[in-house]
Amino acid sequence: MSDPRPAHKRILLKLSGEALMGDDAFGINRATIVRMVEEVAEVVNMGVEVAVVIGGGNIFRGVAGGSVGMDRATADYMGMLATVMNSLALADAMNKQGLVARVMSAIAIEQVVEPYVRPKALQYLEEGKVVVFAAGTGNPFFTTDTAAALRGAEIGAELVLKATKVDGVYSADPKTHPDATRYSSLTFDEAIAQNLGIMDATAFALCRDQKLPIKVFSIFKNGALKRVVMGEDEGTLVHA
Numbered sequence: 001m002s003d004p005r006p007a008h009k010r011i012l013l014k015l016s017g018e019a020l021m022g023d024d025a026f027g028i029n030r031a032t033i034v035r036m037v038e039e040v041a042e043v044v045n046m047g048v049e050v051a052v053v054i055g056g057g058n059i060f061r062g063v064a065g066g067s068v069g070m071d072r073a074t075a076d077y078m079g080m081l082a083t084v085m086n087s088l089a090l091a092d093a094m095n096k097q098g099l100v101a102r103v104m105s106a107i108a109i110e111q112v113v114e115p116y117v118r119p120k121a122l123q124y125l126e127e128g129k130v131v132v133f134a135a136g137t138g139n140p141f142f143t144t145d146t147a148a149a150l151r152g153a154e155i156g157a158e159l160v161l162k163a164t165k166v167d168g169v170y171s172a173d174p175k176t177h178p179d180a181t182r183y184s185s186l187t188f189d190e191a192i193a194q195n196l197g198i199m200d201a202t203a204f205a206l207c208r209d210q211k212l213p214i215k216v217f218s219i220f221k222n223g224a225l226k227r228v229v230m231g232e233d234e235g236t237l238v239h240a
């Protein structure tokens with residue numbers, strides 16, 4: 001008989017910002033965010049400690065035209081602020097769903113959200129609250145995938161879960177290579193050597209060095225998050 005207990009006690013969930021758009025051109029689609037939160041609530045209610053990093057692609061790519069020719073670091077700060085907006089929307093939807101969510105920002109905007117303080121984040125997780133890490137790493141030239149790897153390592157997560165628009169890691173981008181094949185698992189070294197664009201190399205390297213495995217799976221597939229948390233066969237595992 002299979003064990004009904006979750007396979008992981010504490011996870012870091014990286015949610016795609018772009019997926020939040022649903023079928024819209026940019027921004028946050030209400031039905032999509034509600035559905036994502038329902039999936040998260042299911043695993044929180046199983047007793048799993050959940051920390052979240054959300055991307056900013058749904059907002060930032062919508063204004064990216066305005067950043068053409070801009071100083072790179074300034075444009076990156078705009079991107080980090082986009083993740084703050086997504087984090088606020090996500091935490092609000094979580095609180096409405098009956099979860100208790102706290103947003104912690106890597107950039108000081110204290111009138112809006114509390115700053116990231118590691119011991120406080122650990123305390124919230126132990127209390128069963130969902131912690132949403134906003135503003136990425138707080139540094140330009142990085143991504144929210146790297147923020148997920150960084151915060152995942154800091155909080156002692158057992159797994160980083162990348163919930164994205166595709167159902168795993170492929171031999172090439174399945175959007176542009178329909179004949180690409182999906183891996184059920186691969187090593188960090190293989191992912192880096194093949195320059196697989198599903199995550200940036202900095203995120204892969206950090207997880208490799210910290211021996212923090214990553215599961216890539218589709219956020220659009222009903223119940224996929226729960227299956228990953230239960231240790232079932234879902235998506236692609238990237239490991240040391």
Ligand SMILES: Nc1ncnc2c1ncn2[C@@H]1O[C@H](COP(=O)(O)OP(=O)(O)OP(=O)(O)O)[C@@H](O)[C@H]1O
Pocket residue numbers: 015016017018019054055056057058144163164165166168169170171172173174175196197198199
């Ligand atoms: N080898 C690959 N396997 C799978 N997907 C790939 C691969 N190479 C590139 N991709 C693309 O990477 C995308 C996911 O990465 P990306 O970082 O753009 O999105 P995200 O993290 O979901 O969004 P956001 O940055 O808004 O949070 C997929 O939609 C897919 O098209």
Ligand SMILES: O=c1ccn([C@@H]2O[C@H](COP(=O)(O)O)[C@@H](O)[C@H]2O)c(=O)[nH]1
Pocket residue numbers: 017054055056057060075076077078079080082083135136137138139140141142143144145147
């Ligand atoms: O640590 C970070 C995280 C993000 N950025 C900037 O924000 C955007 C949006 O993040 P995505 O990971 O692409 O969703 C990103 O393109 C960067 O411009 C950052 O500078 N530092």
